[in-house]
Amino acid sequence: MxxxxxxxxxxxxxxxxxxxxxxxxxxxxxxxxxxxxxxxxxxxxxxxxxxxxxxxxxxxxxxxxxxxxxxxxxxxxxxxxxxxxxxxxxxxECLIIQADDEDLLIADNFQHNSYAVLEDTFSKVKIKEYEFKRSFKQNEVLHLRxxxxxxxxxxxxxxxxxxxxxxxxxxxxxxxxxIRGTVDIEAQVAKNSDTLEKLQTFIDKIYKAFGEKDIAIVPQQPGFKYNENSAGGNxxxxxxxxxxxxxxxxxxxxxxxxxxxxxxxxxxxxxxxxxxxxxxxxxxxxxxxxxxxxxxxxxxxxxxxxxxxxxxxxxxxLSLFDLANDIDKLISSGAFTGNEIRNEVDYEKSKDPMLDKHFITKNYQEMQPTTEGGEEK
Known part of the structure; x- marks a missing residue:
């Protein structure tokens, strides 16, 4: 056995x-x-x-x-x-603190101390290599989750x-x-340890040449034969x-x-x-x-x-040019003022008083009741 x-x-x-x-x-x-x-x-x-x-x-x-x-x-x-x-x-989560000179700093590491009723605190606040000795209260920082x-x-x-x-x-x-290959070594060469060591060095050089060069030529040696077997295929x-x-x-x-x-x-x-x-x-x-x-x-x-x-x-x-037609319809119908539209597209209010007024530039008219029975008596 x-x-x-x-x-x-x-x-x-x-x-x-x-x-x-x-x-x-x-x-x-x-x-x-x-x-x-x-x-x-x-x-x-x-x-x-x-x-x-x-x-x-x-x-x-x-x-x-x-x-x-x-x-x-x-x-x-x-x-x-x-x-x-x-x-x-x-x-x-991210912690932003404000330094004494009012700089806003992003903490790289910190310890969040949570409490059920009391205000949370943040200790061991570290920014790069500097660690603050004091603790920060929740109302002193921007804490985002x-x-x-x-x-x-x-x-x-x-x-x-x-x-x-x-x-x-x-x-x-x-x-x-x-790329795979086989090496055939004659029996007499295999018995000589010095020759084997030289052949191993030669083989290592061949592998290195295959890895670094697009074209590599292998010189044949007495008692040594190199055969390449490609492992390609579909x-x-x-x-x-x-x-x-x-x-x-x-x-x-x-x-x-x-x-x-x-x-x-x-x-x-x-x-x-x-x-x-x-x-x-x-x-x-x-x-x-x-x-x-x-x-x-x-x-x-x-x-x-x-x-x-x-x-x-x-x-x-979307640019204002993409919204131009819709803006024109909202203002021309009298539904919104110019400043109301500016507020919706995130622009500051204009000081021009005309932009606080409603205008109707289209033919919008209130429907009038019709008179039935011919001419009025």
């Missing part, structure tokens, strides 16, 4: 190698999908304008400058808000399946296109199938975040409809989270009730 096991030990080792081969997880596929979706959403929101409304007009003050131009010494507003959104996607539950477990669950499938297809494709998985798996995972992540897949891939069919849905159901809810948090922290209750509040004008996918 022992002889049988000893005789087949090499065969058993080969089987063990196959069993212990670890399937590649391909973490870069996961990173690319999340980065693509997060940056797409971040770039969209970073183009918004943050405005301070006071009554029926807008004012430009220090807060307006911080939100739209330079939140802190090291970031522009577009970079700042794109970072906020990407952090929301990755970490499910993306979802009730973190998106990470969902993405990790998807990636567990897609990453395994992607790794298997990629490894299969590599084996399909692998079997196995194709590169298109690898791309399908990658795009499939990207599409699942996009759907979880709320980004229309057609917009992400640059499809032109129904682009206006898809953009409208993206703005309505994904961008605007996120902007409302930021607006509500800003209104509750930047202004007091009395200020807000007096009409001072934060408003956010998102990027428009």
């Amino acid at each position: 022992d002889a049988i096991f000893k005789r087949n030990s090499e065969l058993g080792f080969i089987y063990d190698v196959e069993l212990f081969q670890d399937t590649s997880t391909r973490v870069h596929m996961k990173r690319l999908a999340i980065e693509t979706c997060a940056s797409f959403l971040g770039r969209t929101i970073s183009q918004s304008e943050f405005r301070i409304r006071k009554g029926r007009g807008f004012e430009k003050d220090e807060l307006y400058y911080r939100l739209n131009v330079r939140p802190n010494k090291n970031m522009t507003a577009s970079t700042f808000w794109q970072t906020v959104i990407e952090k929301l996607i990755y970490d499910n 993306y979802r009730n539950e973190s998106l990470s477990p969902l993405i990790d669950g998807l990636f567990a399946d897609y990453g395994d499938l992607f790794g298997r297809i990629l490894n299969s494709q590599k084996r399909k296109n692998q 079997g196995g998985q194709s590169v298109e199938e690898i791309n399908k798996v990658t795009n499939g995972f990207l599409d699942q992540v996009a759907m979880a975040i709320g980004i229309p897949v057609s917009l992400l891939h640059g499809d032109m069919a129904d682009v206006e409809k898809q953009t409208k849905n993206f703005m309505m159901f994904t961008v605007n809810p996120l902007l409302k989270k930021i607006r509500d948090e800003g209104n509750s922290k930047f202004f007091s209750k009395d200020d807000y009730l007096d009409g001072k509040k934060l408003e956010i004008k998102p990027i428009s996918y």
Whole structure:
């Protein structure tokens, strides 16, 4: 029995190698999908304008400058808000604090201390290499949450399946296109250890030449013969199938975040409809989270009730020229004034008193009752 096991030990080792081969997880596929979706959403929101409304007009003050131009010494507003959104996607929450010089800073790490009745606090707030010694109360910071539950477990669950499938297809494709060869060595050469060592060095040079050069010539040696066996063919998985798996995972992540897949891939069919849905159901809810948090922290209750509040004008996918005919109908019918229309398209109120009046330029007339029975007596 022992002889049988000893005789087949090499065969058993080969089987063990196959069993212990670890399937590649391909973490870069996961990173690319999340980065693509997060940056797409971040770039969209970073183009918004943050405005301070006071009554029926807008004012430009220090807060307006911080939100739209330079939140802190090291970031522009577009970079700042794109970072906020990407952090929301990755970490499910984002903490923004205001330093003593009124700079708005994004915390890289912090500890959230939640309480049932008392006000929450944030301790161990760290920005780059600096950690604040003090704790911040909830009313002193902007604390944004993306979802009730973190998106990470969902993405990790998807990636567990897609990453395994992607790794298997990629490894299969590599084996399909692998160059394989055999080496025949005469018995007399095989007995000489010095000659074998030289031949091994020669074989290593051949493999390196195949990997680095398009054309490699193998010189024949006495007692040594190299035969190449191509592993090509039409079997196995194709590169298109690898791309399908990658795009499939990207599409699942996009759907979880709320980004229309057609917009992400640059499809032109129904682009206006898809953009409208993206703005309505994904961008605007996120902007409302930021607006509500800003209104509750930047202004007091009395200020807000007096009409001072934060408003956010998102990027428009339609220009005024696209809306010109509809605007003309609304004003010419007398239904709205010019300033009411300006407010709806996120423009400041005009000081011209004519834009506060109603006009009817079409032939709209009230129906008059008709007289029956011929001439009046």
